[in-house]
Amino acid sequence: MDHTSAIRNMIFKSFFMMAVMASLTSFVSLQVYLLLSHNDGVSLSLSIYLTLALLLILLLLSVYFGFRTSYSLKGRIDDLSTFVTLLRSGKLSARVKSDERDELGVLAEEMNHLATYIQEQVKSLQRLADEKSELAEKAHGAAVMEERQRLARDLHDSVSQQLFALNMLSSAALKSIAHDSGKAEGIMKQVAEIASKAQGEMRALLLHLRPVDLKGEDIREALITLIRELKEKTQLEIESRFEGMENLTKGTETHLFRIIQESLSNILRHSKATRVVITTEKKEGFLTLYISDNGIGFNPVESKMTSYGLQTMKERAEEIGGHFQIRSKESEGTYINLRIPV
Structure with missing residues (x-):
């Protein structure tokens, strides 16, 4: 019934x-x-x-x-x-007809108003979804263009110039090898040094292009994989200890991974370091990230060599409510400290 x-x-x-x-x-x-x-x-x-x-x-x-x-x-x-x-x-375009003004008539009128409201909300949601899709597409295009321009600039400023220098030095070595072997030997040492530096630049660029998708792994597993790959491809000694990284939001994991990735890229390209220490720990409601290297260091105020990478790391830290600090001194290495509320 x-x-x-x-x-x-x-x-x-x-x-x-x-x-x-x-x-x-x-x-x-x-x-x-x-x-x-x-x-x-x-x-x-x-x-x-x-x-x-x-x-x-x-x-x-x-x-x-x-x-x-x-x-x-x-x-x-x-x-x-x-x-x-x-x-x-x-x-949602359906409506109920009621000519009576009793309780059921009032209920029918209110339900019609509710249907109209839902219909308008659906249209607003569809419009917002379209706008979001358009904005996401534009943002993606702008990000791709910006990344291409940055990579082109980095290749021109570093690898391209180093390859040009290698070409000039190798030509000079060929001309000197017959009548001045000592001079040719010195030139070949410069060639080896520049080639090693160019290799480091390319590895740093490839590291930066590594996808940030964690592929179902948590950030700790992804960082361990990243460090293992670097150890296999470079002579860099990396000491790492990752603690307190449980239950982080996806946004925090992504930004934190990118910050560590960017810092390693800068170390490979500019620091001439042989040893890097990366640690994380959770204490008093904060996750602290500490990165140090034994490289040549730089003056954070005057140097523009790594300003783009450092600015990117600082912006990512601020987006997740973190506080980013960097200390460096020439010939004494570089130290990065990041505190994120969790």
Whole structure:
């Protein structure tokens, strides 16, 4: 039995009880009247007859009005139920018609207003999704263009110039090797040094281009993999200890991974370091990242050599609410300290 049938039965029961109560009330009233008028001869038979006749008439009327009222009410409730079903199926343009101004009419009008509101919200969400998609596409294009320009600039400023120097030195060595082997030997040492430096530059660029997707790993596993690859491809000695990196948000993991990646890239390209220490620990509501190297160092105020990479790391740290600090001194290495609230 559905809810509308239950309502119909309730209405029929209400009208039936009203008819029975009215008949009983009439019977009692008639008995009191006959008793007070001292007409005992016809009191019982007449009262029973009139009561039965009244009960029959009231029952017929209760069935008629009960059916009529319940049919109208059932139809209006069915309309509201159908309207809700249409909304749930996604047909937000549907509306329920109601000319009555009773409670069901007010409910139907409110449901129409609600459908209009939902329809407008859906349109707004679709518009926002389109705008977000367009902005994401533009941002991706701008990021790709910026990265291409940066890589082109880095290649021109470092590897391209080093390759040019290698070409010039190797030509000079070929000319000197026949009549001045000592000079040729010195030139070849310069060639080897520049080639080693160019190799470091290329490894740093390839490290920077390494995808940040953690591929289902947590950040600790991804960093261990990254460091293992660097140890296999370079002579750099890396000491690492990663603690307190559990339950980080995806955004924090991504930025933290990129900061460490950028710092290693800078070390490979500029520091001439042989040893790097990377540690993390959680203490008093903060995750602290510490990176140090034993390289040549630089003046953080005057040097522009690594300003782009350092600025990028600082911006990433600020985006996750962290505090980024760097200390460096010529011939004494570089030290990076990052504190992130977790």
